[in-house]
Amino acid sequence: MIKTDVLVVGLGPVGATLANLLGQQGVRVLAVERETSVYPLPRAAHFDAEIMRVWQGLGLLTEAMAASRCAPGYEFRTAGGETLLRYDLGDTIAPSGFAPSWMFNQPDLERGLRARLADHPTVEVRLGVRLDNLESLGAGDLERVRATIFDSQGKPGVVESRFVIGCDGAKSTVRKALGIANFDYAFDEPWLVIDAKINRPDRLPSVNLQICDPARPTSCVMMGPGRHRWEFMIRPGEDPQSFLDEHKIAELLRPWVRDGDVEIDRKAIYRFHGLVSNEWRRGHVLLAGDAAHQTPPFAGQGMCSGIRDAVNVAWKLGHVLRGEADERLLDTYQSEREPHVRALTEFSIAMGRVVCMADREEAAQRDAFFLAERARGATPVPLAEPSVGPGAFLRDTPRAGAIFPQDSVNGVLLDDILGRGAWLIARRAEDFAGLESPLVARIDAIEGRALAPFAASLTAFLDEVGADAVLVRPDRYIFGAGQARDLLDAYGATLRGSKS
Ligand SMILES: Cc1cc2nc3c(=O)[nH]c(=O)nc-3n(C[C@H](O)[C@H](O)[C@H](O)COP(=O)(O)OP(=O)(O)OC[C@H]3O[C@@H](n4cnc5c(N)ncnc54)[C@H](O)[C@@H]3O)c2cc1C
Numbered sequence: 001m002i003k004t005d006v007l008v009v010g011l012g013p014v015g016a017t018l019a020n021l022l023g024q025q026g027v028r029v030l031a032v033e034r035e036t037s038v039y040p041l042p043r044a045a046h047f048d049a050e051i052m053r054v055w056q057g058l059g060l061l062t063e064a065m066a067a068s069r070c071a072p073g074y075e076f077r078t079a080g081g082e083t084l085l086r087y088d089l090g091d092t093i094a095p096s097g098f099a100p101s102w103m104f105n106q107p108d109l110e111r112g113l114r115a116r117l118a119d120h121p122t123v124e125v126r127l128g129v130r131l132d133n134l135e136s137l138g139a140g141d142l143e144r145v146r147a148t149i150f151d152s153q154g155k156p157g158v159v160e161s162r163f164v165i166g167c168d169g170a171k172s173t174v175r176k177a178l179g180i181a182n183f184d185y186a187f188d189e190p191w192l193v194i195d196a197k198i199n200r201p202d203r204l205p206s207v208n209l210q211i212c213d214p215a216r217p218t219s220c221v222m223m224g225p226g227r228h229r230w231e232f233m234i235r236p237g238e239d240p241q242s243f244l245d246e247h248k249i250a251e252l253l254r255p256w257v258r259d260g261d262v263e264i265d266r267k268a269i270y271r272f273h274g275l276v277s278n279e280w281r282r283g284h285v286l287l288a289g290d291a292a293h294q295t296p297p298f299a300g301q302g303m304c305s306g307i308r309d310a311v312n313v314a315w316k317l318g319h320v321l322r323g324e325a326d327e328r329l330l331d332t333y334q335s336e337r338e339p340h341v342r343a344l345t346e347f348s349i350a351m352g353r354v355v356c357m358a359d360r361e362e363a364a365q366r367d368a369f370f371l372a373e374r375a376r377g378a379t380p381v382p383l384a385e386p387s388v389g390p391g392a393f394l395r396d397t398p399r400a401g402a403i404f405p406q407d408s409v410n411g412v413l414l415d416d417i418l419g420r421g422a423w424l425i426a427r428r429a430e431d432f433a434g435l436e437s438p439l440v441a442r443i444d445a446i447e448g449r450a451l452a453p454f455a456a457s458l459t460a461f462l463d464e465v466g467a468d469a470v471l472v473r474p475d476r477y478i479f480g481a482g483q484a485r486d487l488l489d490a491y492g493a494t495l496r497g498s499k500s
């Protein structure tokens with residue numbers, strides 16, 4: 001029998017991120033993955049600034065930047081090429097410190113995440129190993145989970161772990177073993193997706209496009225350097241398999257490319273879904289990523305939501321396993337994350353309903369509406385960062401639960417100065433004189449040498465919230481703002497599960 005502290009099931013982007021984040025904290029992890037190599041078919045092409053900050057924290061920023069392209073805009077057009085909606089994204093910097101929108105190739109990123117796991121001596125990875133079933137043993141603090149696994153030769157094994165995190169994707173064995181049902185938004189459509197390598201980038205659009213053509217709703221989006229993606233909706237009554245035929249693909253791509261412009265790299269038929277699991281934690285078993293929720297691709301947020309899950313649960317598990325927090329802290333995982341996931345899923349469905357209109361009359365009404373809106377100068381509903389739900393925050397303090405902004409000065413990013421773990425940042429050293437806490441990795445003053453280059457933005461933040469100090473959680477969400485001592489006391493109380 002293998003004993004571990006956290007069994008991570010599935011090494012997709014979410015499981016690999018989680019295993020890295022736990023490894024950074026020295027947590028003993030066994031990660032099992034059914035396949036021996038990363039998933040080869042087309043999937044995520046977009047991630048946002050918050051996720052770029054996660055790659056930064058994992059030491060993957062240079063790699064991620066090299067493997068991505070910044071998306072300057074996102075445009076919805078009529079079949080005739082008129083603009084219905086346009087999001088200009090190019091020149092802005094999101095609170096996380098990066099441009100808001102990045103295009104990439106998911107397998108490249110997954111390989112980078114897996115390679116990084118070798119840096120963590122407490123993380124063991126077993127590829128070609130499938131979780132078969134789970135059983136809980138004991139209760140409360142003593143609870144353990146026993147997992148049955150099979151290797152690629154069909155040899156069984158048993159793992160006993162303090163916690164199990166199901167990052168095992170849409171068909172999650174972990175979710176099924178617990179009998180957890182999904183809430184279904186009942187919005188799913190079959191699409192063909194084609195990823196291509198580009199020979200002539202100058203002939204391709206340099207913004208992401210949704211062509212709202214009722215005859216064939218189509219997406220045409222950038223990916224990482226040297227790649228482009230097209231997606232075509234398969235209409236009711238059409239045979240999805242026939243869309244994989246190379247002549248059919250050539251016909252669909254004809255309006256976009258000339259001979260030799262691109263080489264088809266991958267193609268697949270998929271059906272998107274809008275689903276949210278009813279429970280994300282039962283005892284010592286938790287769900288993350290597609291195992292807990294799935295979202296249509298129109299806002300490019302499915303994987304991003306899963307990465308946010310991994311970040312949210314990793315620091316909480318670390319505190320619980322080190323005996324610094326009560327297990328009840330883990331209940332804040334779903335309470336914080338689910339409203340955020342639902343808001344993005346609903347936004348994505350709203351976008352999808354605009355794009356997927358196959359009825360000509362309805363589409364004509366849609367076009368007339370959006371064209372009139374544009375003519376009167378209306379701007380589209382912004383791709384806002386939704387709020388997280390209630391949880392491990394100091395309620396009623398300004399900006400609690402928002403992302404703590406990351407400034408960059410002369411190419412140096414704030415997080416790289418402050419490092420991992422929670423931070424207490426105060427105006428002056430005297431604000432925290434005599435205070436220390438094992439729960440907070442960094443206590444520092446704006447007037448000190450390390451933070452002096454960031455004094456302008458940090459002071460502006462504290463002025464805005466009207467406080468002398470701010471406590472930032474390890475996931476870079478603001479715990480609360482106020483007096484340094486009160487913040488440390490409240491953080492400790494929140495982790496212990498007593499009210500702050
Ligand atoms: C066409 C398409 C476009 C998309 N575009 C975007 C986008 O632009 N942006 C975005 O953010 N998201 C996008 N997504 C969604 C994104 O790809 C997924 O949300 C993401 O891959 C989910 O990651 P995950 O790690 O939770 O699950 P997965 O990537 O599915 O990984 C789960 C892993 O678990 C393993 N596994 C399963 N069962 C077991 C078991 N019993 N034992 C051991 N291992 C197991 C699997 O082999 C797999 O490796 C898109 C998806 C599709 C299909």
